[in-house]
Amino acid sequence: MSCFNVRVYGIMINEQKQVLVSDEYIRGGYYTKFPGGGLEFGEGTLECIIREWQEELSQQVEVVEHIYTTDFFQISAFDGTTQIISIYYLVKPISPFTAPILNQPFDFEIPEGVTEVEGVRWINWDEFNAATVTLPIDKVVADLVKVKY
Incomplete structure (x- = not known):
């Protein structure tokens, strides 16, 4: 039996030419990735990224x-x-950006017994590249973003 996991992510680039990433502690590991998550049954990919x-x-x-x-x-x-299938979209804010911003990678506490913690931060364009994200598909996308935008 084959099993697929469809993930949908958003790439946001602000006026200062910074890219938003999510630093996440997941089941004992540290990952820097793009904000987004799993497609739910009955949901389209555009609905998913907006919900996430x-x-x-x-x-x-x-x-x-x-x-x-x-x-x-x-x-x-x-x-x-x-098997992971990830879909990436360029997104822009249509409401004020109010999420707390981390000043450095993984600048958060991990409470005892908690398996997932996340926070977001902006990476300057000159510092942003495939090495700044953890997951293999995100690395491909980081290279594409640098070329395209």
């Missing part, structure tokens, strides 16, 4: 354009059994 940004950042966004959909086989880093 609202849930994670209390941020209303508008999708500007599609950037990339995974075109290679990638096994999940988290369960080792599902």
Whole structure:
């Protein structure tokens, strides 16, 4: 039986030419990735990215354009059994940006017994590249973003 996990992420670039990333502690590991998450059954990818940004950042966004959909086989880093298909969109804010911003990577406390903690931060354009994100598909997208924008 094949099992797929569809993930939808947003790339936001602000007026200062900074890219928003999410620093996350997930099941004992540290990951820097783009904000977004899993597609829920019955939901379209555009609905998903709008919901995820609202849930994670209390941020209303508008999708500007599609950037990339995974075109290679990638096994999940988290369960080792599902195939990941990630879809990336360029998004822009349509509500004030009010999410707390981390000043440095993983600048958060991890309470005892908690398995997931996340925070977002801006990375300056000159410092942003594939090495600034953790997951393999995100690295491909970071390179694309640097070329395209």
